[in-house]
Amino acid sequence: MALFRKIKQKIKDLVQKEKAKKQESKRVRRAESQEIKKEILGAQEMAVEQTKFSHPETAPFRRTPPTDLPYQYDRDRMILQVRDPRWLHTYWEVAPPTIERLKNDLREDFFNAKRVLRVYDVSDIVFNGENAHSLFDIQVNEFANNWYINTQGPDRSWCVDFGLLLASGRFITIVRSNVVRTPLEGPSWITDEEWMIPDDMFARLYGMGFGLGRSSPVGKAWQERVRQVLFSGAMASPGMASMASPVKKELKQRKFWLLVDCELIVYGATEPGAKVSVQGKEVALRPDGTFTLRFALPDGRQVMPVKAVSCDKVEERTITPIVSRETKISI
């Protein structure tokens, strides 16, 4: 009974969501034209491709929260995709009317049934629902709508059903996925060779008087040698992980650290129109006769003669601040 209430509630929620979505999308239409979204992001580079996307870090700020995508599209649908030679990913959706129909047909059995993914090996056959080479079941919880599946092997074709496994052992398919094939995990065992030359190239060569048979000059022994070369340590492609992944340079040392540096700001004022030089180099004055200079201050002593000459070049004044810096590091 509790389960029944739960499902009823879920359907109610879905309907509410639909209503809310419609209202929300109306509001978005108005809001979109006036949106001023500001997003500030953080800087933390990890790898080359990521460094293309480098930028700093702060919390995102949004004037208008983005509307969300729909929870589902109200149709019965199951899609299967390959992730790598052993893993598949599937997502599915069952439209509410379909659920209703099942509930009506099965009554109590529906609530006692387990939700199950049935994975079929359908390599090299036309699957009719019954003729899979083998199958295995994965139980999923009632709110799951996608799953990662660890298949039994590469280079096989797979199909998945989402359905109900009744207490009686009967399996009812609710929705069926497309068929996919996992790739090989290593080199193919098939070694027959086929050669070709594109038609237009061939036409050119033929015209030049070449005859091109399909003879392959390679004997079995040579193939073995090539295989050894290719799959020995020297040029092996396993270890793909490090090859394929982008460069991961040494991250900033995560140990505790401290960086300290010093700068010196030298500023002053004189009559507007005068000429000022610092350490012999001329310095631009602001219209009001003031100036500011900023220097990185390394260890050591800096002697800074500041000389000002009046605009009529009659008078001059020099003041020389002397600054020294030393740095002690204690651990």
Added chain:
Amino acid sequence: MLKGYLCLVLHGHLPFVRHPEHENFLEEDWLYEAITETYIPLISCFERLCEEKVDFRLTMTLSPTLISMLNDPLLQERYLKHINRLIELAHKEIERTSWQAAFQKLAIMYLNQFCKARDTFERYNRQLVKAFKNFQDLGKIEIVTCAATHGYFPLMDVCRASVRAQVKVAVSQYESVFGRKPRGIWLPECGYHPGHDEILKEAGIRYFFSDAHGVLHGTPRPKYGVFAPVYCKGTGVACFGRDLESSKQVWSSIEGYPGDYNYREFYRDIGFDLEFDYIRPYIHPDGVRINTGIKYYRITGNQSPKEPYVPEWATETAASHAGNFMFNRQKQAAYLYDFMQKPPMFVSPYDAELFGHWWYEGPQWLDFLMRKIVFDQDELRLITPSEYLAQNPRHQVITPSLSSWGWKGYSEMWLQGSNDWIYRHLHVASDRMTELAKSFPQTDGLLRRALNQALCELLLAQSSDWAFIMGTGTHTSYAVRRTKEHLLRFSRLYEDIKSSSIDPNWLSDIEYKDNLFPKIDYRVHQ
């Protein structure tokens, strides 16, 4: 005597980021950084090589989104502002480091670099794509295309109409920009799914690239491994597999060249190092620190404090690394030549942004390498895939394996907890787009614009960059937002088109914002 061919491939791509509604949008910086640190240095490198009559060969991808952005007047204008600000900063830095000779020298170096960047930019009338086109027309580089918005094809196999649209839109744009059809394509992330070569063939593309295991795990087994291309069974489209040996030397975080202690340290940028008030005008207006591009330190070592960068040492190191790379390829070629009884072909692809941006000395290395290969020896020859196929037309036929050059070699990077939720929506949107394309075989006016824009929005949502960023786990909110934004815009267009209630003002607004493919034809999505 010719013992081997070397095909260097630089993959240039950035996702479409253009926010005319904001004056200063952080993510647009990705483009400006890449222009200053990668694309312009590469152009300068090619210019020098051409001037000095070095007969080099290089293959490059310029992805359609990158091309759109480089050709966009608003972004060009903003780039100019950006580089001017950097020039101003470099001037200030020269002043500030008056008492630090080692740093001041570097500040001057950056000032020169930035001025040169601005100068090059203006010299080509802000049309950097034309610069690359020139080199292609001179026969020195071959530019291949890439998917329209860098969609990841293996996870779009259930909606092949989208794969077709990604390819066709890219090919159309290429034709209008370069004046001829592209001969090759760089599949995003080298993501190959068996059967997609049919779509490439339809579009007139003759070759693509895959990671090593795409060829090595193909069926039947490739006789020459990755050292010769293979033709895809049924279509005859050529597949070039990546050579891992040469890749490792550049990419590897442990033994790769970019980690050498004399090279510039990426993580010590003055945007982060310097005092806040001083650097404030050059970082994000909200006070958030960002990279400026001015970095003063060299890698120095693992634990030690970083030492100032010495350009002369770095250049010498780049030259010696170039020599080392060439030497290794020569040895590799000689070895394989004996087995294969014909010269092997080494395909060495890299992200373009590796050169200059991440690995500051990268373009110098490339320059040295190409000169050395052309002048200092005759065993290795630089070549482009088209030239190679024209000279060596006969190859084995296999079906390459599903593969990518991403993390772990397959699709996990784009299909994991953080990003698997997007496919449910992308696939439905793709089906809906096909439905629209079929329902309206002929249209014009507002409806046609809406349909075209719907395809643009779908393509933008399909950018693999968003899933990638979500997968890395850092600053994912921008990527999530973009995915949702484009999907929601698409949904709205879909509903409006079906109910014949298109809002012309809203449509014009998003046409203006997402303007990357003005000549798109929605009917390619079927």
